[in-house]
Amino acid sequence: MAFYTSFGTVLLLLAITAPLALGFGFFAAAGSRSHIPPLKWLSNIYMAIVRGVPDIAFFLFFVIALDQGFEWMRHQVLCSDWDQPIRQGNDFIVCAAAKLPNNSAPEIIHQIYGFALAVLTFAIVFGAFAGNVLAGAFRAVPHSQIETAEAYGMTKRQTFWRIMVPQMWTYALPGLSNLWMVLIKATPLLFLLGVEDIVYWARELGGTKTARFTDYPHGDWRMYYFFGLLVFYLLFTKVSEAVLSRITRNLSHGQATAAGEKMRKAGAKA
Amino acid sequence: MSCVDTISNYAFRSIGIGERLLPRTDITVCDQVVLIGSGMLWNIYFGFLAILAGFFTAQAVALAKASPSPFARKPAEWFIFVFRGSPLFIQFFFAYFLFLSLKKAVPGLDNLTDAWLGAGIVLWLNTTAYSAEIFYGALMAIPKGDLEAADAYGFTGFKRFRRIVWPTMLRLAWPAYTNEAIFIFHSTTLVFFSGFPALKQQGDALYYASYFADKTFNPFIPYPILAGYFVLVTLCIITIFSLVGKRLNRHLPQARVKRPKFSAQVFR
Numbered sequence: 001m002a003f004y005t006s007f008g009t010v011l012l013l014l015a016i017t018a019p020l021a022l023g024f025g026f027f028a029a030a031g032s033r034s035h036i037p038p039l040k041w042l043s044n045i046y047m048a049i050v051r052g053v054p055d056i057a058f059f060l061f062f063v064i065a066l067d068q069g070f071e072w073m074r075h076q077v078l079c080s081d082w083d084q085p086i087r088q089g090n091d092f093i094v095c096a097a098a099k100l101p102n103n104s105a106p107e108i109i110h111q112i113y114g115f116a117l118a119v120l121t122f123a124i125v126f127g128a129f130a131g132n133v134l135a136g137a138f139r140a141v142p143h144s145q146i147e148t149a150e151a152y153g154m155t156k157r158q159t160f161w162r163i164m165v166p167q168m169w170t171y172a173l174p175g176l177s178n179l180w181m182v183l184i185k186a187t188p189l190l191f192l193l194g195v196e197d198i199v200y201w202a203r204e205l206g207g208t209k210t211a212r213f214t215d216y217p218h219g220d221w222r223m224y225y226f227f228g229l230l231v232f233y234l235l236f237t238k239v240s241e242a243v244l245s246r247i248t249r250n251l252s253h254g255q256a257t258a259a260g261e262k263m264r265k266a267g268a269k270a
Numbered sequence: 271m272s273c274v275d276t277i278s279n280y281a282f283r284s285i286g287i288g289e290r291l292l293p294r295t296d297i298t299v300c301d302q303v304v305l306i307g308s309g310m311l312w313n314i315y316f317g318f319l320a321i322l323a324g325f326f327t328a329q330a331v332a333l334a335k336a337s338p339s340p341f342a343r344k345p346a347e348w349f350i351f352v353f354r355g356s357p358l359f360i361q362f363f364f365a366y367f368l369f370l371s372l373k374k375a376v377p378g379l380d381n382l383t384d385a386w387l388g389a390g391i392v393l394w395l396n397t398t399a400y401s402a403e404i405f406y407g408a409l410m411a412i413p414k415g416d417l418e419a420a421d422a423y424g425f426t427g428f429k430r431f432r433r434i435v436w437p438t439m440l441r442l443a444w445p446a447y448t449n450e451a452i453f454i455f456h457s458t459t460l461v462f463f464s465g466f467p468a469l470k471q472q473g474d475a476l477y478y479a480s481y482f483a484d485k486t487f488n489p490f491i492p493y494p495i496l497a498g499y500f501v502l503v504t505l506c507i508i509t510i511f512s513l514v515g516k517r518l519n520r521h522l523p524q525a526r527v528k529r530p531k532f533s534a535q536v537f538r
Binding site for chain 2: 054056226229230238
């Protein structure tokens with residue numbers, strides 16, 4: 001049963017992470033176009049570093065780093081009278097009140113906390129990729145559009161929000177749909193982050209069972225479980241491709257691009 | 271123990287030369303730098319193997335996908351769909367269990383479940399599929415005029431392919447192919463986190479980095495070291511590929527180097 005609900009976990013993660021990563025990416029892309037140097041540097045460094053390093057390294061790093069970061073912050077606020085150092089040799093010790101989640105918290109809270117950390121990690125990593133795509137899309141908006149906006153006396157802020165942002169999406173979509181495919185394929189790494197996802201259960205349930213420990217003894221079935229996962233991901237990719245090509249078609253409607261022009265001509269002929 | 275000792279003990283630890291025991295207590299930054307660097311040998315080996323072998327097979331698969339005969343086209347399309355449509359991570363798992371049962375069924379295939387061969391095969395097939403799609407896109411993007419000019423000069427058959435189609439395809443595919451090379455290099459970190467076991471603790475850079483993170487419970491030292499190594503090697507890949515790219519484009523007027531027309535597969 002848990003195996004089937006874990007498919008839900010993966011889908012839920014995708015549903016939450018995608019908009020969040022897009023938000024991160026939007027901020028990074030807007031920041032990289034900013035006229036305030038520190039903001040610009042920060043966004044560019046963020047995108048460059050996350051893209052230059054393998055993503056699992058980040059998945060492994062952020063889960064511990066975020067966890068320790070949160071606990072450290074709570075420690076500073078909640079336990080100001082703590083006099084021992086936090087790092088004692090190889091141990092990371094905070095006061096009991098600062099533990100996150102509390103030791104006494106029920107199991108479900110621990111699971112939700114782990115899931116939230118995973119979502120945040122995915123959003124940080126994929127936000128950098130999305131930021132790169134969106135930055136490229138901003139550059140792809142024809143320059144004459146900006147000049148026209150300036151000619152009409154729009155401020156920089158108005159130009160950005162009213163001219164750049166609405167037009168940028170059609171250029172960003174191929175990159176973003178590619179990114180969505182990548183995101184789907186990164187989800188099996190969830191189990192590295194300690195979330196009980198489909199890979200976790202495939203390993204658990206598929207492993208050798210003996211009559212002594214379970215009601216359903218069987219040999220090593222992991223191969224069949226993993227074959228199931230393979231089919232699941234292939235189907236998911238196929239469905240995503242179909243949906244994304246629809247969105248692309250709708251978005252290029254009426255745009256001054258090759259695809260939009262083709263649709264206009266096809267419409268005129270019919 | 272000084273840093274020089276550490277280097278002599280652990281510089282080639284990842285391939286089984288040097289001290290047997292990994293450092294457990296009093297882990298210094300020097301230990302971490304040396305051992306993670308030693309693990310990079312595996313990453314470079316896998317990356318080199320996959321990119322080199324994949325370069326040739328990918329072009330064969332791309333040509334098969336572009337071929338008019340369905341007997342060549344259909345298998346190529348399915349191969350590309352399966353390997354691009356499923357996560358590399360699942361591919362590693364599945365392949366490992368497949369190799370395990372193959373090993374039992376057929377004698378003489380003992381090495382298949384070892385990382386150096388088995389994981390190498392998976393990475394090779396994976397990069398073949400991704401690069402085949404890139405090369406196929408480039409093949410479709412070859413300017414019509416080039417082919418007409420080739421016909422006009424009487425080029426036919428293999429000579430037409432060798433002299434006209436192939437160089438143009440490479441030239442158009444090169445930027446996207448550079449990205450693919452970088453990504454397959456980054457994917458090599460997955461090897462020891464999937465089914466493939468690290469024998470005698472001979473793992474790759476990420477294996478040692480997470481070992482140190484577990485032992486010291488401090489992720490802020492090993493992972494930045496790992497990141498530094500990867501950024502360094504990635505820069506090397508970019509340099510080498512851009513040199514090749516320059517050579518491929520050397521006949522063009524340098525101001526207007528042609529960009530590939532198809533939407534490049536920038537990410538995976």
